Amino acid sequence: MNSMHGASLDPGTGWLILTAFSVLWVILGAYLGRRSSGLEGYMLAGRKVGMALGTATAMATWVTSNTTMAAPQLAFQMGIWGMLGYSLGAVGLMMFAPLARRIRVLMPTGFTSGDFVRLRYGTFTWRVFLLISLLYAFGWLVSMGMAGGVLVNALTGIDYRIGMSVILAVCVLYTMLGGLKAVIGTDFIQTLIILIGVVALAWLAITQVGFERMHAAALTKRPELLNLLMPAAIMFLFNNLLFGVGEVFHSNVWWSRAFAFREGIGFKAYFTAGLLWMPIPVVAGFVALTVPALDVNVPAADMVGPLVAAKLLGSSGAVLVFIVVFAALASSLDSLLAATSDLILTDIYKGHFRPTAGDAELARAAHWMILGLGLFAWLMCLPRLTTLAQLLYFMGAFVASTIWPIAAGLFWRRANPRGAALAMIAGTSCGLAGYFLIGFYVAALISAAVSMSIVLLSTWLRPDDFDWARLATDEVRS
Numbered sequence: 001m002n003s004m005h006g007a008s009l010d011p012g013t014g015w016l017i018l019t020a021f022s023v024l025w026v027i028l029g030a031y032l033g034r035r036s037s038g039l040e041g042y043m044l045a046g047r048k049v050g051m052a053l054g055t056a057t058a059m060a061t062w063v064t065s066n067t068t069m070a071a072p073q074l075a076f077q078m079g080i081w082g083m084l085g086y087s088l089g090a091v092g093l094m095m096f097a098p099l100a101r102r103i104r105v106l107m108p109t110g111f112t113s114g115d116f117v118r119l120r121y122g123t124f125t126w127r128v129f130l131l132i133s134l135l136y137a138f139g140w141l142v143s144m145g146m147a148g149g150v151l152v153n154a155l156t157g158i159d160y161r162i163g164m165s166v167i168l169a170v171c172v173l174y175t176m177l178g179g180l181k182a183v184i185g186t187d188f189i190q191t192l193i194i195l196i197g198v199v200a201l202a203w204l205a206i207t208q209v210g211f212e213r214m215h216a217a218a219l220t221k222r223p224e225l226l227n228l229l230m231p232a233a234i235m236f237l238f239n240n241l242l243f244g245v246g247e248v249f250h251s252n253v254w255w256s257r258a259f260a261f262r263e264g265i266g267f268k269a270y271f272t273a274g275l276l277w278m279p280i281p282v283v284a285g286f287v288a289l290t291v292p293a294l295d296v297n298v299p300a301a302d303m304v305g306p307l308v309a310a311k312l313l314g315s316s317g318a319v320l321v322f323i324v325v326f327a328a329l330a331s332s333l334d335s336l337l338a339a340t341s342d343l344i345l346t347d348i349y350k351g352h353f354r355p356t357a358g359d360a361e362l363a364r365a366a367h368w369m370i371l372g373l374g375l376f377a378w379l380m381c382l383p384r385l386t387t388l389a390q391l392l393y394f395m396g397a398f399v400a401s402t403i404w405p406i407a408a409g410l411f412w413r414r415a416n417p418r419g420a421a422l423a424m425i426a427g428t429s430c431g432l433a434g435y436f437l438i439g440f441y442v443a444a445l446i447s448a449a450v451s452m453s454i455v456l457l458s459t460w461l462r463p464d465d466f467d468w469a470r471l472a473t474d475e476v477r478s
Contacts, residue, residue, distance in 0.1 A: 009155050009156045009157075009318045009319065009322070010156070010157075011156050011157055011158050013156070013319070014152060014155065014156025014157075014158050014322070015156075015158070017319065017322055017323065017326075018152065018158075018163070018166055018167075018326075021323065021326055021327075021330075022166065022167075022170040025170055025171070025174050025186055025330055026170060026173055026174045026177070028174070028182070028185065028186050028189070029173075029174025029175065029177050029178040029182035029183075029185075029186055029334075030174065030177040030178055030182070031178075032178050032181050032182045032184075032185035032186065033177055033178020033179050033181045033182035033185075034178070035181070036178060036179045036180075036181050036182075038359060038363065039359040039362050039363050039366075041179070041181070042179035042180065042363055042366060043111065043179060043180060043256070043338070043342050043345075043366065044111070044180055044256060044259050044260040045179070045180040045181045045184055045260045046181075046260075047259065047260055047261075047262070048260075048262055049184060049257070049260045049261045049262060049265065050261075050262055050265060051265055051268060051269055052188070053184050053185070053187075053188055054184075054257065054261045054265050054266075054268075054269035055268075055269045055272045055273045055276070056184075056187055056188040056191045056273075057183070057184040057187040057188070057257060057335070058093060058254075058257060058269055058270055058273035059191055059273040059276050059277050060187035060188070060190050060191040060194065060328075060331035060332075060335075061187060061253060061331055061332050061335040061336075062089065062090075062093060062273065062277050062332075063191070063194050063277065063280055063328050063331065063332070071083055071086045071281040071284040071285040072284055072285050072287055072288040072304040072308070073288070073304055074086055074285065075285035075286070075287075075288035075289060075304075076288040076291060076304045079222075079289075080289075081237050082285060082288075083281055083282050083284075083285025083286060083288070084237065084282060085237040085239075085240045085241075086240060086281035086282075086285060087278050087279070087280075087281040087282050088237065088240055088241040088244060089240065089241075089243075089244035089247075089277070089281065090244075090274040090275070090277045090278035091241055091244060091245060091274070092244035092245040092246075092247060092248035092249070092274075093248060093270050093271075093273050093274030093277060094270065094271050094274035094275070095245055095248075095249075096248045096249060096254055096270050097266070097267045097268075097269075097270040097271040097274070098267060099249065099258075099406075099407070099410055100254075100257075100258040100261070100266030100267060100269075100270050101264075101266050101267040102410050102411065103116070103255065103258040103259070103266070103410070104258055104259070104261070104263060104266050106410070106468060106471040106472060107259070107471045107472060108263075108472060109472070110255075110259050110471070111256075111259060111342060111346050112252050112255060112256065112342055112343050112346050112347055113129075113133065113250060113251070113252045113255035113343070113406075114126060114129065114130055114133070114252070114343055114346065114347035114351070115346070115347075116255070116409070116410075116471065117129040117130075117405075117406075117409070118347070118351070119470055119471055120409045120415075120417075120466065120470075120471065121405070121409060121417040121420050121421070122417045124417075124418075124421055125405075125417050125418075125420050125421040125424075126347075128421045128424050128425060129250070129402065129405075129424065130343070130347055130348070132250070132398045132399070132401065132402060132424060132428060133250055133251065133252065133343065133402075134340070134343065134344070135395070135398055136247070136250070136251065136395045136398050136399050137251070137252075137253075137336060137339075137340040137343070138340075138376070138377075138380070139394065139395045140332075140336055140395070141333070141336050141337070141340070141373065141376075141377045142377055142380045142381055144329055144332055144333050144336070145164050145167070145168050145333075145377045145378065145380070145381035146164065146381050147325070147329060148163055148164050148166075148167035148168065148326075148329050149161060149162075149163045149164030149165075149167075149381060151163065151321075151322065151325045151326070151329075152164070152166075152167070152322075154307065155318045155321065155322050156318075156322075161381075161382060164378070164381050164382075165378060167326070167329055167330075167333070168333070168374055168377055168378050168381070169374070170330070171329075171330055171333040171334050171337060171374070172337060172370060172371060172373075172374035174186070174334065175334045175337045175338055175370050176367050176370045176371060179338065179366075180256065180260060180338050182334070183334040183335055183338050184260075186330065186331070186334065187331045187334075187335070189327075190327040190328070190330055190331040191331070193323060193324065193327040194280070194324055194327050194328055194331070195280075197320055197321075197323060197324030197327075198280055198283050198284055198324060199283060200320060201283075201284075201287060201309055201312075201320060201321065201324070202283040202284075202286050202287065204312050205286065205287050205290050205308070205312060208312055209290045209293050209294065209312075213293050214289055214290055214292075214293050216293075220292070222291075222292045238445055239393075239396065239440075239441045239442060239443065239444045239445045240444070242396075242400045242403065242444040242445060242447075242448040243393065243396040243399065243400060243443075243444035245400075245403055245448075246396070246398075246399035246400040246401070246402055246403045246444060246447075246448065247399050249399075249402060249403050249406045249407065250399055250402035250403075250406055251339070251399075252339040252340065252342060252343045253335050253336055253339040253340075254270075255339075256338070256339045256342055257269075287304075287308045287309070288304045288308065290308055290312075291304065291308060294308065294311050294312070296308055296311050309321040337370050337373055337374065338370070340373055341366055341369035341370045341373055342366070344369050344373075345362055345365055345366050345369050346362070349362075349365060349369070350362060393435075393440040393441070393443060393444075394435060394440070394443070396431065396435070396440070396443040396444035396447065397427075397428050397430075397431025397432045397434070397435055397443040397444065397446070397447045398428050398431070398447075399444070400427065400431060400443070400444035400445075400447035400448040400451065401423060401424045401425075401426075401427025401428045401431065401447045401448070401450070401451040402424055402451070403448055403451065403452075404423060404448070404451050404452045404455040404456075405420035405423050405424055405451065405455060408420070408455050408459065412459065413464070413465060413466050413468070414459055414463035414464050414465065414466075415455065415459050415464060415466070416455075416458040416459050416461075416462050416463065416464050417464060418458065418462075419454055419455055419457070419458020419459060419462070420455065420458075422454050422458065423450070423451040423452075423454035423455045423458070424451065426450050426451070426454055427446075427447040427448065427450040427451030427454070428447060430446050430447060430450045431443045431444065431446045431447025431448075431450070433446075434446040434447075
């Protein structure tokens with residue numbers, strides 16, 4: 001796939017930036033993870049992550065390529081509600097804060113979200129959950145690989161497939177070298193880069209274009225962007241809230257950190273990260289509102305962010321966006337590679353095929369899991385069959401169905417195991433029907449509503465009587 005427009009950077013400059021940051025992340029990853037020892041050290045950073053690194057890694061992981069590229073796309077398509085709706089993803093992090101504290105208390109030796117579902121609800125529900133969780137993880141992984149290729153192509157003209165391949169290879173390499181310690185350490189630096197870059201870009205949009213010019217141009221050329229009563233946008237607002245909650249509640253990306261944080265850190269780290277994250281999609285999406293004033297030609301909606309930056313600052317703007325989105329991509333790709341490989345390793349490899357595998361065998365297998373995930377993502381990204389937002393919100397039907405089974409399972413002793421499985425199956429099915437029959441902006445809404453109804457009804461009709469002590473036993477590792 002060749003660039004669809006005049007690139008803002010020449011390929012030589014693009015390769016220079018790509019190479020410099022690739023080398024930086026690999027060296028940092030290898031250095032930070034050099035003291036990781038044993039399976040817990042590699043997978044969970046020894047369960048000793050403190051407040052500063054904990055907040056930074058939660059925030060950086062949630063500032064994905066979807067935040068920095070899909071937020072402008074949604075603002076371009078849905079206006080003010082698009083960027084404000086995306087910011088409600090912060091609610092998921094803040095609501096997970098009490099869950100993280102509960103998880104650490106109930107499962108001090110836990111490894112994955114799958115451990116919890118298996119012990120709490122049984123084998124059948126565990127397998128339903130694993131299917132949903134892995135499908136979501138694969139979708140998120142592919143969306144970020146696609147974003148890397150789109151970024152490189154839009155800004156430098158370097159072929160989409162080449163840029164995507166380089167970014168995936170770099171993240172796979174340093175995650176393999178250092179495990180979760182490398183992921184969390186690089187996340188801290190990537191957070192600083194992202195914050196500085198996004199704020200700088202928004203400030204440039206305000207100073208060079210101005211609110212009055214932006215408002216007048218949007219009112220004349222794209223008045224729907226300012227319409228606060230756009231039905232689809234209002235539905236998206238609530239849909240994205242539930243989608244974000246579902247993403248966080250079920251994903252092993254966030255559970256692995258709950259297990260990795262020192263005792264007492266989880267609540268504070270997640271709540272603080274949510275507060276700090278909330279303005280970022282608004283700032284990132286804000287730049288899309290300058291498109292009517294700047295007369296930017298947008299060949300594909302998910303290129304809005306890079307194109308506006310290039311229009312505002314030329315080569316300097318392109319460099320800024322390149323660095324920010326590269327940092328955002330790396331901070332999420334590495335986390336997802338590590339957490340998903342953990343889930344496959346403990347719940348699929350050990351849980352289904354090698355129940356007698358010891359820590360040494362699992363530690364060796366973990367590296368191969370990360371490499372395999374990287375190769376899978378690369379193959380799936382090659383065709384680029386859809387846009388980032390379309391791929392992302394397709395998964396809303398899956399993840400929103402897990403909200404109530406997870407929350408009820410952590411706090412309600414009487415939550416019914418069969419009801420939890422049925423809630424996830426029916427919620428996902430109905431959410432997908434809504435996605436295809438109505439639109440992407442209702443998938444998570446329908447899924448969460450159906451799932452909630454089933455969890456509540458099944459718990460009322462056939463209450464369970466779960467013993468919380470089972471979650472703290474050696475069965476976690478069996």
